[in-house]
Amino acid sequence: MFTNVEHIGxxxxxxxxxxxxxxxxxxxxxxxxxxxxxxxxxxxxxxxxETKIELLEATNSDSPIAKFLEKKGEGIHHIAFEVDDIxxxxxxxxxxxxxxxxxxxxxxxxxxxxxxxxxKGTNSVLVExxxxxxx
Numbered sequence: 001m002f003t004n005v006e007h008i009g010x011x012x013x014x015x016x017x018x019x020x021x022x023x024x025x026x027x028x029x030x031x032x033x034x035x036x037x038x039x040x041x042x043x044x045x046x047x048x049x050e051t052k053i054e055l056l057e058a059t060n061s062d063s064p065i066a067k068f069l070e071k072k073g074e075g076i077h078h079i080a081f082e083v084d085d086i087x088x089x090x091x092x093x094x095x096x097x098x099x100x101x102x103x104x105x106x107x108x109x110x111x112x113x114x115x116x117x118x119x120k121g122t123n124s125v126l127v128e129x130x131x132x133x134x135x
Contacts, residue, residue: 002089006082006112006130007045007052011068011075015057019044022053030055036109041065043109054080054109078116080128086113089129093117105131 040063
């Protein structure tokens, strides 16, 4: 079951400059930054009340973010929804005809398990499912 919008992901070319921009815009500093080597990104998270914004900078030219920036430039990359049971949601959505970009949940930023849905089946919006990792 979808519980809420977990975050909005924004692709950026320069995370330092974008951190400065969003700090001024939102009047808060990022609360967390990390590199997700498997995805080829460095992330930075901002929180305003219950809303989270994730900035994503490519760490290599083969990463999905680098490809996105090359095609579309900076901007909204994805919307992430928190789910109670990511595997159950993946199974349900696959049965409904959605195309999953990964067949099993994988580790993402901010201590999450994640799965992406192909934007061709979601009105050109890259959708991410997120579940808090329990370890």
